[in-house]
Amino acid sequence: MKYAALLTNNADAVAAWERMTPEEAAAARALEVPKWEALFNELGPTGALGSGFELDSPNTAKTVRVRDGETIVTDGPFAETKEQIGGLMEIEAEDLDAAITIAAQIPVAFTASVELRPVIEH
């Protein structure tokens, strides 16, 4: 089964990142990178991880709607939620339990959440 794992961050943490100077952000990022490398080193060889995307901060988002033929583009994410999507990863797992075991190893699961959604294969 293919699952999409939606990786979230806490809004408070996102706001803190946005207040950092580039140097502070680089230092904070350097602390996070080894956690992700450990995940990829462990799960990469198993073939469980498909394409993944780390998204730029929600404040870089634009939201697009078309109403009565007119395209309306607004700055910012679609919804202000307590946890916000910061990345997305495809997971190949035998069943939901196996997908949960993988999700529980993703660094953001420890601070925010990982939402698993089955992918509809066309």
Add this chain to the structure above:
Amino acid sequence: MQYLALIYGEEARWANLSPEQRESEMSEYMALSQATVTRGGNELDSTATATTVRVRGDETLVTDGPFAELKESLGGYYVFECDSIEEACTWAAKIPAARHGSIEVRPVYVDGGETS
């Protein structure tokens, strides 16, 4: 640069469309899947099938449902390769859900801000 177009819409809407309307919209989605800028994408099963995982301390907490309950929920996404977010937005506007829901366009993070 790559952009994710996150597709939000009301889930109940699809069930209320006629077979002709569904076929017409599905063919628009299929055409977008084949577009020159499209690098990937997925349709997600409904939020009723969602499972949210959190780890606190040594405990793995698993809850049914999405991480946030919204009136419009995430139903899928495309990955677009575009020169700018403005160009990505013009492609997002071609997604059928843009006409009744919302498409959130997000740049994929590039380390050091370099374009690829």
